Amino acid sequence: MVTIEEFYERLKEGELYGAKCKRCGNISLPPREICPKCFSTENEWYKLPKVGEIESYTFITVAPKNFESEAPYAVCIVKIIDSVKFIGRMKIDDPKEIKIGDKVEFVIEKNGSETWPSWPKIYLKKLS
Amino acid sequence: MNKPLASIVAAGCSKFGKRTGIMARELLVEAFLEAISRSKDPDIRRKIKVGFFGNFSEMYEHQSHVAPLLADWLGFHDLPVIRTEDACASGSAALRSAIFAIKSGLYDVALVAGVEKMNNRKTNEVLEGLAMASDFAIEQWSGLTFAGIFALMATWHMHKYGTTETQMALVAVKNHKNATMNPKAHMQKIITVEDVLKSKVVAWPLKLYDCSLITDGAACVIITKPEIAENFTDNPVDIIGSGSCSDHESLIEREEISEIKGIGKATKEALEMAGIKIRNVDVAELHDCFTIAEIIEYEEIGIAEKGYGGKLLEEGATNLDGWFPVNPSGGLKAKGHPVGATGVAQIYELFLQLRGEAGQRQVKGAKVGLAQNMGGSGSTHFVHVLSNRI
Ligand SMILES: [Zn+2]
Numbered sequence: 001m002v003t004i005e006e007f008y009e010r011l012k013e014g015e016l017y018g019a020k021c022k023r024c025g026n027i028s029l030p031p032r033e034i035c036p037k038c039f040s041t042e043n044e045w046y047k048l049p050k051v052g053e054i055e056s057y058t059f060i061t062v063a064p065k066n067f068e069s070e071a072p073y074a075v076c077i078v079k080i081i082d083s084v085k086f087i088g089r090m091k092i093d094d095p096k097e098i099k100i101g102d103k104v105e106f107v108i109e110k111n112g113s114e115t116w117p118s119w120p121k122i123y124l125k126k127l128s
Numbered sequence: 129m130n131k132p133l134a135s136i137v138a139a140g141c142s143k144f145g146k147r148t149g150i151m152a153r154e155l156l157v158e159a160f161l162e163a164i165s166r167s168k169d170p171d172i173r174r175k176i177k178v179g180f181f182g183n184f185s186e187m188y189e190h191q192s193h194v195a196p197l198l199a200d201w202l203g204f205h206d207l208p209v210i211r212t213e214d215a216c217a218s219g220s221a222a223l224r225s226a227i228f229a230i231k232s233g234l235y236d237v238a239l240v241a242g243v244e245k246m247n248n249r250k251t252n253e254v255l256e257g258l259a260m261a262s263d264f265a266i267e268q269w270s271g272l273t274f275a276g277i278f279a280l281m282a283t284w285h286m287h288k289y290g291t292t293e294t295q296m297a298l299v300a301v302k303n304h305k306n307a308t309m310n311p312k313a314h315m316q317k318i319i320t321v322e323d324v325l326k327s328k329v330v331a332w333p334l335k336l337y338d339c340s341l342i343t344d345g346a347a348c349v350i351i352t353k354p355e356i357a358e359n360f361t362d363n364p365v366d367i368i369g370s371g372s373c374s375d376h377e378s379l380i381e382r383e384e385i386s387e388i389k390g391i392g393k394a395t396k397e398a399l400e401m402a403g404i405k406i407r408n409v410d411v412a413e414l415h416d417c418f419t420i421a422e423i424i425e426y427e428e429i430g431i432a433e434k435g436y437g438g439k440l441l442e443e444g445a446t447n448l449d450g451w452f453p454v455n456p457s458g459g460l461k462a463k464g465h466p467v468g469a470t471g472v473a474q475i476y477e478l479f480l481q482l483r484g485e486a487g488q489r490q491v492k493g494a495k496v497g498l499a500q501n502m503g504g505s506g507s508t509h510f511v512h513v514l515s516n517r518i
Contacts, residue, residue: 004265029380030266036381056287056385058279059332060271065256067271075272077280077380085380087270095332100287119269 002031002043008119010045011108018084020046027084050106051127052080059095076124078104088124103127129515130403132366134230134238135357136514138163138172138350139479144314144464147344152189152245153201155346155466159241160202163348167360175237175360176350179209180225182218182242183468187257189245198241207239215261215503216417218242219347219471220372220510227370230353237356242472243346254342258467261504263378275331275339275418277379277505282333282420285386288435291423293333295438297324299419300337300461302447307458309489314343314464324419338419343464347472349479365482368496369404369513371397377507388421388506391428395500398511402496406430409513410494411481412452413474415502416459425500426454429511448489456481456489471501471510482516 002019007030010017019031023040029048033041055077063071074090076098088106092098109121140162142155164172179199186192195209212221219242226238246254255273262268262277272280285291301321307313324337350360357364371394379385399406406429414429416422423437431452432440440446446454457463457477460470478497480486497514 030378036376056280056284058272058276058283058334059329060273060276060279061328061332062255062273062275062330063252063271064259064268064273065252068252070271073271075270075276075280077385083383087266087272087380089271100283117269119265122270 001033002045004030007031008117012110012120014108016048016050016086016106017045018048019043029084029086048080048084052078052086052104054098054100054102054104055079055085056100057095057098059092074098076104078124088122090124098126129368130401132354132368133370134227134351134367135354135364136349136351136367136475136479137357137360137364138166139348139476140166141312141347141473141476142345143312144343144345144466146247147245148247150344152183152194152243152346153198155245155344156198156241156243156348157201159346159348163350167350168362169360172350172360173203176204176207176239177237178229178235179204179207179239179241180222181209181211182220182222182471183211184213184215184218184244185257185260185467188248198243214508216415216465216467217471217501217503217508217510218468219473220501220512221471221508223349223471223475223512224370224372224510226351227367230351237350237352239348239350240472241346241348242469244466244468245344246342246466247344251342266378266380273331274505275334278418278420279331279334280379281386281424285420285424286333288386291438293325294321295441296338296419296423297321298441299416299422300324302441303416303455303459303461306448306456306489307462309487310458310463313458313462314341315462334418334420340417340460340465341462343466345464345466345469345473347469347476349472349475363483364517365479366515366517367512368515369398369402371395371401371511373509375507377504379505386424387434388424388428388502390506390509391425391500391502392430394509394511395429398513402513404496404513409452409496409498411456411478411491412454412498412500413457413459413477414454414500416455416461417465419461422454422459429500448491453491456486456491471499474499474501475512475514478514482514
């Protein structure tokens with residue numbers, strides 16, 4: 001079964017994977033066992049590029065408690081291929097530093113947490 | 129118009145605001161006493177045979193298992209009770225469950241309640257609690273707040289359609305103005321477009337005045353099967369349509385992030401059930417958790433073409449005296465947003481409007497009302513259509 005834990009294990013090793021449906025070809029991100037398009041459970045891990053373009057973004061100054069030490073930061077929805085999108089955080093000081101369409105790369109940082117979840121942190125770096 | 133699903137015979141709402149020194153259960157007592165005082169049957173309490181309680185978070189009062197507790201405080205010690213949780217739509221989930229109870233024939237009279245006591249915690253903790261209604265594995269993990277999620281929709285809506293921060297500000301200005309006429313509203317303060325634009329950025333492009341309030345409050349309604357409604361009031365309000373659906377929890381999984389398609393689907397279902405069109409609606413309470421949400425809702429319920437929601441505000445179409453008045457109560461924006469209470473409080477406002485009891489903010493001659501309530505970033509949806517019998 002494709003699981004969120006394995007998705008993040010693979011990401012920790014530096015690779016971004018979705019789950020590709022063997023019946024209809026849909027790629028799920030985050031990956032899941034049942035295809036949301038055709039209900040098939042025939043799937044396989046599918047390696048995705050770790051680059052894409054910003055589809056939308058926000059600049060967060062009032063952060064949730066667990067992220068306060070990092071604020072302010074941007075959170076961007078990144079379009080990877082077609083309808084496959086992922087999300088990442090970018091350390092910037094002003095929302096004017098980024099715009100829709102900018103090319104970005106995912107940068108993975110290990111978390112080191114002793115308690116669940118030990119998933120990596122996902123940042124974005126602007127590509128020039 | 130089709131036969132009603134159920135009828136509302138009584139409604140109550142606590143004062144909304146920062147209610148220091150009063151717990152959730154006591155806020156609900158306030159709402160409940162108002163509701164039963166509206167019934168002409170002084171014994172209505174004994175006629176209630178089932179209760180549904182909308183409540184979102186265990187975090188604020190360190191309290192789960194609230195249904196029997198809330199019932200207990202209302203004086204019920206052997207009532208079948210169920211808690212409903214659908215984030216910001218928990219109250220509407222309670223209402224729809226009660227409609228199921230009545231429509232199935234199992235019960236004749238049901239209590240619908242919603243409550244949230246939020247101001248016990250610091251703002252960052254409240255935000256953390258609210259963020260729990262988004263996908264932990266993706267959205268929470270990225271450091272998003274709810275303002276951040278709606279900001280992502282706003283950025284794209286601005287980019288794609290040219291919607292402006294000023295248009296968003298007009299939602300806040302309108303709803304704050306309406307709230308000055310609602311004695312139960314959290315804030316009674318006229319604001320200007322400039323006030324909104326100058327307020328502190330929370331999650332760009334959303335600023336403090338683009339966001340709904342962290343509010344303590346409770347609301348309740350008593351619903352019955354339509355045939356017996358007039359035993360309890362001379363002026364019942366019928367529930368003539370109810371629509372609901374879900375969508376992906378994570379925004380990244382929706383094809384078009386500035387559309388909240390579930391709103392349109394639930395609205396269509398509710399209107400078809402009622403046998404009416406959107407143009408037959410006289411007054412609406414829409415889920416303005418953030419100003420951009422109200423703009424998207426205009427487009428989804430079908431009073432504006434996609435991308436033209438902001439224009440309606442410039443034309444004043446949704447003002448109290450416009451052709452489609454939205455949020456006469458002041459909405460989540462200014463009346464306040466005690467999460468679990470919100471859906472029921474929308475119904476309370478329409479109950480007053482359709483009975484001609486809304487005072488200064490009365491929409492004249494309102495016969496049909498629509499309430500739209502959603503959970504999270506639009507992953508649960510409820511739309512109810514109400515009508516008076518005049
Ligand atoms: Zn498939």
